[in-house]
Amino acid sequence: MGSPSLLTMPSNLILHYTSEQIFINAMVLENGSVAARGKQPLFSVGVIADVQYADIPDGRSFLGVPRYYRHSILVLQRAVQNWKSIQKVSFAINFGDIVDGFCPKDQSLHAVKKVAAEFEKFNGPVYHMIGNHCLYNLPRKELLPLLKIPNRNGLAYYDFSPAPSYRFIVLDAFDVSAIGWPEDHPNTLKALNFLNEKNPNADKNSPAGLTGTERRFLKFNGSVGQEQMEWLNFVLREATDAKQSVVICSHLPLHPGASTTAALLWNYDEVLDLIHRYECVKVCLAGHDHKGGYAVDSHGIHHRVLEAALECPPGSDAFGYLDVYNDRISLIGTDRMESTEMVFDVE
Numbered sequence: 230m231g232s233p234s235l236l237t238m239p240s241n242l243i244l245h246y247t248s249e250q251i252f253i254n255a256m257v258l259e260n261g262s263v264a265a266r267g268k269q270p271l272f273s274v275g276v277i278a279d280v281q282y283a284d285i286p287d288g289r290s291f292l293g294v295p296r297y298y299r300h301s302i303l304v305l306q307r308a309v310q311n312w313k314s315i316q317k318v319s320f321a322i323n324f325g326d327i328v329d330g331f332c333p334k335d336q337s338l339h340a341v342k343k344v345a346a347e348f349e350k351f352n353g354p355v356y357h358m359i360g361n362h363c364l365y366n367l368p369r370k371e372l373l374p375l376l377k378i379p380n381r382n383g384l385a386y387y388d389f390s391p392a393p394s395y396r397f398i399v400l401d402a403f404d405v406s407a408i409g410w411p412e413d414h415p416n417t418l419k420a421l422n423f424l425n426e427k428n429p430n431a432d433k434n435s436p437a438g439l440t441g442t443e444r445r446f447l448k449f450n451g452s453v454g455q456e457q458m459e460w461l462n463f464v465l466r467e468a469t470d471a472k473q474s475v476v477i478c479s480h481l482p483l484h485p486g487a488s489t490t491a492a493l494l495w496n497y498d499e500v501l502d503l504i505h506r507y508e509c510v511k512v513c514l515a516g517h518d519h520k521g522g523y524a525v526d527s528h529g530i531h532h533r534v535l536e537a538a539l540e541c542p543p544g545s546d547a548f549g550y551l552d553v554y555n556d557r558i559s560l561i562g563t564d565r566m567e568s569t570e571m572v573f574d575v576e
């Protein structure tokens with residue numbers, strides 16, 4: 230990138246420009262002072278959710294919403310091209326469910342590798358998280374190395390700091406879950422006991438008879454276990470001490486205002502209680518609830534659930550990128566992914 234130059238044009242606008250980009254950076258007010266305007270982001274991040282690729286004919290969700298299993302990888306390809314064309318996008322986050330549960334099991338490994346290879350065409354790091362559909366296809370011990378997901382004893386939670394003033398936390402929403410662990414694993418047994426207690430239906434994926442937020446007690450969801458909660462508390466304290474703003478990423482949504490109740494993390498309430506003890510969390514991003522959603526909670530935290538790539542009719546798209554500033558994160562969506570401006574207070 231060339232070194233920035235200063236122009237004045239017209240008389241009250243100050244432009245910084247480089248050979249690659251021109252942006253309005255400040256405006257001279259009538260009293261002669263200079264107001265910051267249209268600042269450059271600290272960094273930008275590509276985002277996509279629920280690709281759910283499978284080499285099978287189009288289908289529908291249980292509720293009848295069309296799903297385009299072969300087209301979704303084309304959406305991912307266009308997302309990667311888009312992120313590559315925007316030079317400021319320095320890394321990307323995939324919000325889980327890269328391959329669909331209907332993928333024939335003898336093709337699972339090939340399908341996961343094929344989607345992972347598309348992400349690798351991006352010229353920067355890609356941070357993945359696991360979703361229920363990933364776990365229908367491959368056990369954790371195969372999946373995590375393929376997606377290069379950092380893990381502790383198979384638990385896929387981690388954090389990273391792309392700039393001194395920011396910390397990203399990736400949760401493992403299927404920590405206590407009836408999918409993905411061996412049948413006799415303590416977390417499988419804990420999850421099955423929990424579902425038996427909370428969901429009276431023979432099909433534990435059915436929310437029939439459950440009301441309000443109880444509808445989340447479904448087998449295709451999961452929860453953050455105790456060890457992960459302790460880690461989350463530790464990272465939030467560290468981020469607070471370092472005066473960092475935190476973005477939490479999870480396949481399962483954390484707030485009922487931003488998601489259908491049937492898609493929520495089982496213990497979303499406990500996670501919210503914990504993050505509300507701190508002031509560092511500014512934005513929570515998720516996938517899983519394909520139609521997408523947005524809400525600001527009682528503590529001013531923005532919850533944005535991303536629209537799914539899987540449900541894009543051929544030729545349409547759902548991906549985006551985040552422009553990250555000190556006091557706001559702008560999601561710039563393409564096509565079916567809505568743009569969202571998330572403004573927050575910083576100390």
Ligand SMILES: Nc1ccn([C@@H]2O[C@H](COP(=O)(O)O)[C@@H](O)[C@H]2O)c(=O)n1
Pocket residue numbers: 289290291292432434435436437449
């Ligand atoms: N209202 C619903 C929604 C879902 N199910 C069950 O969940 C499975 C997965 O649903 P999809 O959203 O992926 O189509 C589905 O096969 C049903 O078993 C349900 O029972 N009631």
Ligand SMILES: O=P(O)(O)OC[C@H](O)CO
Pocket residue numbers: 279326361362449489491492517518519
């Ligand atoms: O991505 P799926 O197929 O697990 O569906 C999740 C549901 O849409 C959540 O409401």
